[in-house]
Amino acid sequence: MRKEAKLGTPDVGVLGAVVVLLIVGVVMVFDASYAKTGDAKWANFDTWYMAKRQLVYAVVGLGAMAWVSTFRFSRLIKITLSLICISIVMLFAVMIPGVGHTVNGAYRWFNLGPIRVQPSEIAKLATVLYLAGLFSKRRRLVRRISGEWVGPVVIVGCIAGLIFAEPDLGTAMTIVGTAYIMLMAAGAMKRHLFGLATGACGLIGLAVLLEPYRMQRVWVWLNPWRDPYGDGYQIIHSLFALGSGGVTGVGLCLGREKLYIPAASTDFIFATLAEEIGLIGGVVLLGAFLFLVYRGLDIARRSKSTYGNLLAVGVTSIIGLQAVINVAVVSASIPATGVPLPFISYGGSSLVSMMLAAGILLAVSRQINVELEEKELYENGTDGRRDRRAHISGRKRRTSPARSRYRR
């Protein structure tokens, strides 16, 4: 192995945006939770219950981010396979009653002593790492539909399917969306992308039509007042929060709807934010996320290795997609799915995994100038094929006139 190049400086924009979002997150978690925790026995009537925990998670997350940002590509490639295996096993295990911890009928968590781990969070990052490695190693894979797609489709499908079965539609959507975006970034052909998109839409439509409860959810989305005390309850109060907030908001800590929204400090924290600091606050927050996306994609664009590029695109789209899905749910733009708002929502698993994603982004930004040789990818490959195929063999195809048409 050649000598490892020195790591560059991490991207200041990403770092700054993450820290600002973290601070906003701790403040908002306190704001959205104090009224409830101050009145709840499980929180020992402590108004600071959630804020204190969120602060600890934030510090742990910052440490994790700093640690991950020192990872070299080779190391990331090395751990990919084990991460994928671990997450699939965990996703299976979490479904077993007694092993997984259930909240409201959803098997999403493991209880590991005092902390609760959500395997889907690990699976998200594992998928990004896996796809980045896969697409950069076998570039022509994405150019043509072939039997070689079976492996990756099965793996990603398995992960997404298991998460979907938890059920955690939001995270499944994030993963599928991220995979799609990475496919796009990896240079998949437009007609494939379009085909995939239409196919996915059709599949979703079918799933909705076939399952009455999903249909119900769509109806509630279209008109939450169909079931104002059941499924529509949270979304109605979320809309109330947004409406009450108006342009300038009612003022920090003065929001009321956080008392009504059950998930006020987790998935619907944006509603509290938009009520208290108004449209201005909401748009600024969205701007902050878009800035993060911009910085992430800029890192991807500038990255000299395809691996780095895809990795950056993947983690950026995880963060960016989750944020936009979350706000879309809160504003009833799409049917309700449980997705936390990155860096803001209360919850250790989510926060730490988002910080890990940011850490990966920082790691890429520090290795922008690293040109990864294919050999390295093969040596640490994810599918164990190593040298069964000549490195050179793809070239002929890639340069064939028939394909070049699509590359322009």
Added chain:
Amino acid sequence: MASRQRGLVKKRTTWLFLLFSLLYVAVAGRLVYLQVIKRDYYKAKAERVRERTYPVRATRGTIYDRNGRALAVNIDTASVFANTRDIRDISKTSVRVAALLDQDTNVIEEKLNGTRHFVWLGRQLDARIGDRIWNERNKLPGVGMQRDTKRIYPAGALAAQIVGFTNYENQGAEGLERVLNSQLQGKNGKFTAELDSERRVIPETRHVLKNAEDGRDVYLTIDMTIQHITEQALAELAEKYHPRSACAVVMDPRTGEILALANYPTYDPNNARKTKSALWRNRAVADLYEPGSTLKTVTAAAALNEGISPYQVIAHCTGREKIAGGRVSCTLHHPFQNGHGGVDMLKMIQQSCNIGAAHLALRLGAKKLYSYEKAFGLLDKPHAGFGCEAVGYMDKPDQWRPIRLANIGFGQGMAVTPLQMTGVYATIANGGVRVEPQIVREIKNRDGTTFRAFKPGKATRVISKDAAMSTMRLLKSCVDVGTGKPGKIDGRTVAGKTGSAQVAKENGRGYENGTFIASFMGFAPVMSPRLVIAVVVNRPQGSHWGATVAAPVFREIGEKSLWYLKVPSDTPSNEEMRRQENERKRLADRSIKGFAG
């Protein structure tokens, strides 16, 4: 190749950024739509959901007696309810709630398993029980508590039929609580407040729109001590004669103020809902009865006012006599086993001679007697303030056959209320001037200023002063030497009349066999009457004579009340008479001895 690849990557990342920007702008656009364009719509809806208007409860006024002693006050209570749909575990909840409320678990469980979603588990309970429920509200989803106030009657059964009681909503249900409800209840104010998700008021958001106006305090003319004396006397009577019911009215004849008004049997208004509703009835005011001999006073007063001499013989009584198609008989006592003989008005009152009264009535004529009955207030609705006053019943005089006229002369064949009869005796005691009886003395605002003072009602002269004085003399002689002797109060001059009326059958034909209404009415002291006391005992057992049954009650009430009112004695008491007698004897003895010695 590398550069081409990089070109593609650059292009695609730019695309991606555009795609993300598009998504973000779309969501931001949605936010603008919701927070700017639809803002008012959602804001109004949100406020409608979380804001509620509540009444600021007005405190109900207190009811006092004439000396400011409380008869009805408020205490803080708590009512416990359940929304059965919100209860997770009915059996567990009912066990816990039953323990807190000190009720039977099965009863609670039955209520929670009922078809109604909202049930009261306990109303107007001790405020401390409410506190306990409130402290455990997290463990008891679906069970709620509401603070309210409850009316309590510190004097218990005292004056229960006068004061009445309230319902769960603190609205008057019976008695003066009902009649004066609008004065007592005050006006609830209004406040708005925001609710949290468990429908609890957020204290900081309370905003009072209108303050409550507390109810006014009511001062009755009742004197609690005299009321107690009266009720005690009735209770003692009941022990002896077990009447179906009994009532007594004590009135100040000068002002018409009712100092005491008692009914037996009675009830405790603190537990009114567990008692029979018949007990709530203010019989002294609302029930008609045939007054019997006590009405002879009216006949006599009318005759005296018409100038008939009290010493003129009006009839010859042989015990029974056919009069105008009917028969009138007297009840005869020793020494008049063969009739009262020649009867004048004095004897008629003293010995309660029916035949004498019948002849007097016939002599006066229907029209005249009727007009006097009316003037004494027997045919008009009294406006004493009870709200349940009944009106005496009597046929029109042109429909009276002579026998009816004769009967009315001694108080049969017509009906009045004890309160009305008290009014008759008060009129005579007041020198022939009738004053409307009254029960409410004053209504005061909460700040102590008088809202309305009840001045003595309008005074109307019914009979001349001389006639009234003559009637008084007749009544006094009845107590001194006649049938009313048991009503004599030691050391007081007393005027009074007994009555032992037959009870009309319910179908209105004839009289019940062997049942009587025993009564005694009178006043003391005779020369300046302070108290008019009427005692009416319905169907006593053992004896039916007004003199035996009712007169001792009269004496009991009169003796104690006059002592309580510090009315000076106006005639030598028995003890004093004995002392004087002894003294006289001693002096006589000494003088004899001295003379002898």
